[in-house]
Amino acid sequence: KAGVTQTPRYLIKTRGQQVTLSCSPISGHRSVSWYQQTPGQGLQFLFEYFSETQRNKGNFPGRFSGRQFSNSRSEMNVSTLELGDSALYLCASSLDQGFDGYTFGSGTRLTVV
């Protein structure tokens, strides 16, 4: 059974650009969440999608957005990148019947220069 797949693994972008990260959940998982991990702020919840609808949202500016497709694959987008957006972005998926934890992907390491 394939795990959660995130692409790309590494990304370097310039300040002011935008970026799109992709996540394919475990087959059968319909809930997909995104987390940002930085040395200073730790692991912070970005948003959660279920059946193509954003169900929960963290405290991030509107430059951070996401979406989920009918096959449960998800993308997150960050526009007008800032140096502080450099982080490991983690995607996680879960079953849709009763939350019992997430399975995480290996993450996308974004560096903004």
Added chain:
Amino acid sequence: AQSVTQLDSQVPVFEEAPVELRCNYSSSVSVYLFWYVQYPNQGLQLLLKYLSGSTLVKGINGFEAEFNKSQTSFHLRKPSVHISDTAEYFCAVSVQSYKLIFGSGTRLLVRP
């Protein structure tokens, strides 16, 4: 609002010694509790979880944790650690929702 406190940022221990990583949470309602491990340049791997039932939870790689509702704690233990257990460990809480709140992490450093 819920929060998670991991009391130790780093725990050094010798190989084959026992270890306890401490986690306290604050919540006025019932919670689900989790421990995840992160190896360098990797994502998070679930070690164990408490949803309900027995307060002693056994996980992978010989780890276990005990849920203590009165002390709002969920400490992680292993009776004998290996070099390969060197990693960052995160405690997390969920209030029966699809959102995890993480602690700041504890770096376990196992020395030979």
